[in-house]
Amino acid sequence: MFRTALTRFQNKWRSYRHRFVPWVVLNLSKNEKTLRQVKKSSKDKLVPDEEVSQRLLELFRLLPSSQRALHGAAQTHFLRQVTSTEDRCGGGNAVCGQDAMVQSLGFCIDRKPSSLPSAGTGVFVTRGFVPKGATVAMYPGTVYQAYEPILLQSIRNPFVFRCIDGVLLDGNDKGISKMVFRSCSGRDRIGPYMMSDTSWLTDSPRNPLAVGQYVNNCSNEWPANVCYQEYDVPDQFPIELRQYLPNVNYSPDTHRPLRCVVLVSLRDITAGEELFSNYFTIVH
Numbered sequence: 001m002f003r004t005a006l007t008r009f010q011n012k013w014r015s016y017r018h019r020f021v022p023w024v025v026l027n028l029s030k031n032e033k034t035l036r037q038v039k040k041s042s043k044d045k046l047v048p049d050e051e052v053s054q055r056l057l058e059l060f061r062l063l064p065s066s067q068r069a070l071h072g073a074a075q076t077h078f079l080r081q082v083t084s085t086e087d088r089c090g091g092g093n094a095v096c097g098q099d100a101m102v103q104s105l106g107f108c109i110d111r112k113p114s115s116l117p118s119a120g121t122g123v124f125v126t127r128g129f130v131p132k133g134a135t136v137a138m139y140p141g142t143v144y145q146a147y148e149p150i151l152l153q154s155i156r157n158p159f160v161f162r163c164i165d166g167v168l169l170d171g172n173d174k175g176i177s178k179m180v181f182r183s184c185s186g187r188d189r190i191g192p193y194m195m196s197d198t199s200w201l202t203d204s205p206r207n208p209l210a211v212g213q214y215v216n217n218c219s220n221e222w223p224a225n226v227c228y229q230e231y232d233v234p235d236q237f238p239i240e241l242r243q244y245l246p247n248v249n250y251s252p253d254t255h256r257p258l259r260c261v262v263l264v265s266l267r268d269i270t271a272g273e274e275l276f277s278n279y280f281t282i283v284h
């Protein structure tokens with residue numbers, strides 16, 4: 001009898017795709033009603049990858065470039081791009097990023113104190129309108145394959161996100177996590193091009209979508225309005241626009257496309273609303 005109960009528990013546990021481990025232990029019973037259920041891991045995607053690529057490219061093409069890693073022909077292109085972006089935005093990068101977002105996606109998001117008591121920082125739609133199925137945010141961080149060690153970085157770290165296939169993203173912008181991201185990002189470049197962006201580690205990310213790690217968990221009173229979706233960057237993603245991707249592989253020998261995670265809207269969302277995701281998904 002004990003064995004049957006144990007097997008039933010193990011099966012139920014295996015079907016959970018817990019996104020943030022401490023939350024599974026502490027909050028599962030409080031959030032039963034808000035669990036997200038999907039049929040199979042392959043059916044977890046709300047919008048096709050091609051559409052996510054399209055939205056990211058539309059935004060990235062408007063963002064100001066980083067001069068640091070560029071020279072030659074790329075620099076000429078950079079100068080043209082920066083000049084035209086500065087004309088539009090009048091200087092400061094933060095303003096440019098937000099304006100670029102409104103221009104390309106029709107809304108912008110930002111971090112602010114959460115509307116939930118003792119939930120710290122949250123993410124809000126600050127301008128415009130988010131239609132259902134839009135790419136609303138990205139989850140930045142170092143990408144660890146399921147077999148790679150993350151022990152030290154994961155201690156007392158609420159920002160370790162677990163993908164459905166066991167890949168982990170460490171979206172903590174402080175301490176050892178921050179050092180690891182900077183070091184991996186500096187390591188990976190192709191010729192003059194950076195392959196990732198480190199500015200999500202600061203208060204003003206160049207890519208304004210890269211604040212998804214601050215989205216709080218839904219509750220019975222505040223149902224989820226966004227959900228996580230794994231997105232593997234396709235080979236044909238333009239090399240000069242990879243500098244805006246807020247993810248980098250921990251290992252230089254990862255022979256698979258870069259894993260990113262985006263947040264997709266589950267319904268229309270209006271300016272002033274806080275974004276809430278679901279930290280648990282059940283895969284049947």
Ligand SMILES: C[S@@+](CC[C@H](N)C(=O)[O-])C[C@H]1O[C@@H](n2cnc3c(N)ncnc32)[C@H](O)[C@@H]1O
Pocket residue numbers: 020022114116117118119120121122158159213214215216217218219
């Ligand atoms: C991924 S972080 C989200 C960002 C976090 N709010 C912050 O300011 O750092 C996850 C942590 O946020 C807090 N959190 C998330 N959703 C919450 C909720 N509905 N109520 C209270 N705290 C919440 C918990 O401390 C959790 O460990």
